[in-house]
Amino acid sequence: MIKSRNKWVPYLFLLPGVLLFLAIGIYSVGFSIMLSFYNWSGIDFSTARFEGLANFRQFLLGDDPIVTRNFYNAVLHNLVIAVSQVVVVVPIALVLAFVLQNTKAASWYRTIYFLPMIASGVAIFYVWKGLFEPTGAFNSLFLWLGLDFLAVPGGMLGSSSTSLLGIILTSIWGGLPGTLILYYAGLTSIDPTLYEAASVDGAKKSTMIMKITWPLLKPITLIAVIQMVNGAFQAFENVFIMTGGGPAGSSEVIGTLVYRTAFLNNDYGLASAIGWVSFLITGVIAIFSIRSFQADI
């Protein structure tokens, strides 16, 4: 028990962390919000010019048709990545989690599936880039299998028809381990007596999955969906390294658009405004997801 005179000591220990959080976390967020109402080139804030909602009008309402086109194009790509992640990753992760639960070498498989989460993204995405090259592993495999129609002569990332698909594949690959671990943890937390009771009542395996497992895993699914949508809207590293958003803007996402706007076009105000709208979109999707699951949880 802490003596009353020493009660402040724990707070003193917290102080450096709180100060850092206020200085770096809160200040940065506040500064970024403020910046979205300014025209600023990134150097010397005394030269920033307050412009109200001009930045938002520029890309949301078509004040600058090219920026507007780029923004909606990027949002669409983020949405496609998000939907494909949810649609593909959730069932695969669920099935793999079931398999893992009933596998003797579960820890070994768990390590294998978990590898994408611990490997350095930058290095891994350069490897993926190599796999997608015209003479890379994918094209070579398709040609070897006689599936010539699947091989992309310019490489998957060098074609505007397939570059986003390449990004989606790496996103699915990168998103799978986290979801798998979530489901695996969820499955192991279900009380086995529920299955025993159902078995005694003569329930089939499929009935047990639909009536016991799935309802109990719904909160996990909600977390997984929110995580995946959030991850999809924050996609940057893989796109930046593999395609840079091209060819012809075919794989542009909000992350690369914000980067290009801020660091290449030196328009920090516009970049901040785009970033905050992206944050709001993610928030709206998260709320929508929570509501749609809420009735059953």
Add this chain to the structure above:
Amino acid sequence: MKTRAGMMMTLLIVFSLIVSACGGGQSGGTESDANKELTMWTWKVAYTPGIEAAAKLYEEKTGVKVKVETFTPDDTYRQKFQAAANSKNLPDIVNWWATAGDSIENSVMELSGEVGDDILSTYYSAAMDPIIVTQSQVDSWQADKNATTIQKSLKAGQFYGLPLDIGGFFTFYGNKKLIEEAGLTAEAPKTWEEFVSMMETIKEKTGTPGLVFGAKLPDLWENWAGSALSIMLNEPQGYIDLLERKSKLSDPANLPVVKAMETLANKDLLMPGILSTDIDGADQAFAAGKAAFDLGGSFTMSTLLAMGMNPEDIITFPVPPLEGSKITSWTTDPFTLTMLSVNKDSKNKDQALDFIKFLTADPDAAVAFANAAYTVPALNLGDRAQDLDPNLKSISEAFAAEPGPYSQASPAINTYRGKHKEWEVYAQSMQSMIEKKMTAEEVVKTFDDTMESLKASGN
């Protein structure tokens, strides 16, 4: 009690460390350091040995040491500069792209009152062109609602840097062995059509694709080749009219330039995967014999040599003109690549200025820099050019002595190509054309429609 005092001391130290870490450093060192060491930043890894070689000469002459710090790649360097400028933590000297209105002006010294003609007249005649603010730029920024406050504050004649080195794009590198293997003479083609024919023969005889360049960067083609084709075809004013929205890309006079790329795409003369290939990747592919020709600049030679190519196995030539061009041969018109600026808050401003004058205008320093950095100095070396590395000397001899057609168009290029966003759309359309998803006619229509739409919306 003793424990509590120790705990307080620990917290105090931790807090002090945080505060000191958050605080900005001293800009440019202290007064006591002033006569001992200057700091300089660059992003050009290849330039570091050159700057250090010149700095050694400067130290021998003045006793002042210059410490060079390199941050790469370009984007990282820009971000590093911005962060340091905002926290007043820039070094004494900054190496920067040779531009005016690049938003660094509020952080570095205005030099027009500090550097006289005795220095400025020693450079190549066009060396200061991209650095000095022009009236046309001032007018454009004043009229541009998106121009920064810094740009709007600039006046004609001001400059914030001294030119370090010059070079040019618009240079094709050819693989001599592949060309000869195809039964051709390794000589520069006279026209674009002849160049295309060479590529076709090489593809047919050796199976090697004709051309590679960093097409992952959408505007690279226009920056490094397309603008030269346009300027040669219609003279500088024709290209300026297009930039200033006084003509259309669909005009019969402009269409052949777009068709030049369409021909390469339709004849499959571009290296497969070119749209996911960046500049380094293109140079690597060329050095590995995966393409017969590589598009680059004077600076590409050092990269190719570093990648193990033998200079005798390479031929170089400028962008060849399209048949019917008004200008029939492109002189590789050098322009300033980078400049040196002085931190306006430096405590060693005088010495820093003295050093950048020395590095850019002293022949011994310029030669030492050039040979170790493998770039051509902006200083007109005259007879001292014989002291340059033979390859560098050869590159510099290929440069036009007087401002050529590109110099006439470059102020308009600098002012409009980034500002008028139909060029962004054009660059993406060209990528689609490389994929054979758009025809030249569709590309020019998209460009013209975008231009009209942007004009109508006040952009």
